Amino acid sequence: DTEVTQTPKHLVMGMTNKxxxxxxxxxxxxxxxxxxxxxxxxxxxxxxYSYEKLSINESVPSRFSPECPNSSLLNLHLHALxxxxxxxxxxASSQGETGNQPQHFGDGTRLSIL
Amino acid sequence: AQxxxxxxxxxxxxxxxxxxxxxxxxxxxxxxxFWYVQHPNKGLQLLLKYTSAATLVKxxxxxxxxxxxxxxxxxxxxxxxxxxxxxEYFCVVSERNAGNNRKLIWGLxxxxxxxx
Numbered sequence: 001d002t003e004v005t006q007t008p009k010h011l012v013m014g015m016t017n018k019x020x021x022x023x024x025x026x027x028x029x030x031x032x033x034x035x036x037x038x039x040x041x042x043x044x045x046x047x048x049y050s051y052e053k054l055s056i057n058e059s060v061p062s063r064f065s066p067e068c069p070n071s072s073l074l075n076l077h078l079h080a081l082x083x084x085x086x087x088x089x090x091x092a093s094s095q096g097e098t099g100n101q102p103q104h105f106g107d108g109t110r111l112s113i114l
Numbered sequence: 115a116q117x118x119x120x121x122x123x124x125x126x127x128x129x130x131x132x133x134x135x136x137x138x139x140x141x142x143x144x145x146x147x148f149w150y151v152q153h154p155n156k157g158l159q160l161l162l163k164y165t166s167a168a169t170l171v172k173x174x175x176x177x178x179x180x181x182x183x184x185x186x187x188x189x190x191x192x193x194x195x196x197x198x199x200x201x202e203y204f205c206v207v208s209e210r211n212a213g214n215n216r217k218l219i220w221g222l223x224x225x226x227x228x229x230x
Contacts, residue, residue: 004157042204042220043158056217090157099208099218100146100165105157 003027006091006106014114015081021109023074023091029104031097032074034066035090037108043090049074050097078111086113116141118207120221128229133177133192135224137205140186147188148206148218149179158204164188175199200228 004025013019023032031050035043048056049068063085065077074091088110092103121136139145149161162173169181179190188205205221 006157040202040223040225042223045217092158102148102160102163103158103218105150105159107155107157110155 004091004093004104004106006089006109008109009107010110010112012112012114013078013081015083017081018077018079020078021076021089021091021111023076023106024072025093025104026072027093027095027104028071029093029095030071031094032068033092033094033103034074034076035092036085037088037090039088047076048097055097081111081113083113086111116145116207116219118205118219118221120203120205120224122224123222124225124227126227126229127195129197130194133190133195133199133226135190135203135205135226137188137190137221138186139188139205139207141207146208147179147181148208149173149177149188149190150204150206152202152204152223154201161190161203195226195228197228197230200226202226 007022033048034046036046037043045058046060047066052068063080067075088108090105090108092105094101094103117140119138127133144166147164150158151161152158161177162171164171164181172178177192179188181188203224207219
């Protein structure tokens with residue numbers, strides 16, 4: 001069982017919908033991440049939060065909006081997505097953001113845009 | 115700049131035979147290196163990590179990897195493959211530098227098939 005919980009596991013939405021992906025961890029980690037992963041590819045970093053503040057935005061389109069309400073929760077708000085945004089969205093956490101600490105991943109949300 | 119090369123995109127072994135997944139990296143400074151595994155429709159699970167301690171690193175599920183600085187390699191091995199080892203494996207490098215480089219650099223992955 002993963003220590004990082006993501007909901008929902010699957011999401012199908014139209015291009016005009018607004019939805020949110022949720023991620024929760026209770027390991028006391030202070031860095032949290034959003035990744036996008038296409039089939040048969042490595043994950044691509046989207047956002048990094050460190051101590052509840054956004055520290056990295058990898059030039060992600062504004063139709064993706066991250067939010068970190070507290071140290072255990074991370075949301076990704078979705079609006080007006082495009083078909084090419086269909087992918088597996090992974091959340092991860094680590095003790096800190098130093099880069100030498102392993103990241104713990106959730107099982108992801110599989111997103112399909114109609 | 116750092117980079118990671120996984121030398122095989124696909125490896126196929128028979129159950130009970132050894133597994134070797136090859137990874138080479140380039141890094142200007144002392145790197146941290148990781149191997150992650152991803153089973154179908156699952157997230158990524160850390161197998162093992164190297165962070166400048168012992169060069170032979172033991173991980174979960176019988177996997178181990180050896181950091182060889184002279185060869186800039188971090189190959190993943192297992193003495194005897196199980197059917198449950200069939201998955202995608204990613205080699206990842208991270209390093210500290212004078213800037214604030216905290217991003218992981220991922221290899222393209224190696225798909226491991228285990229035949230009965």
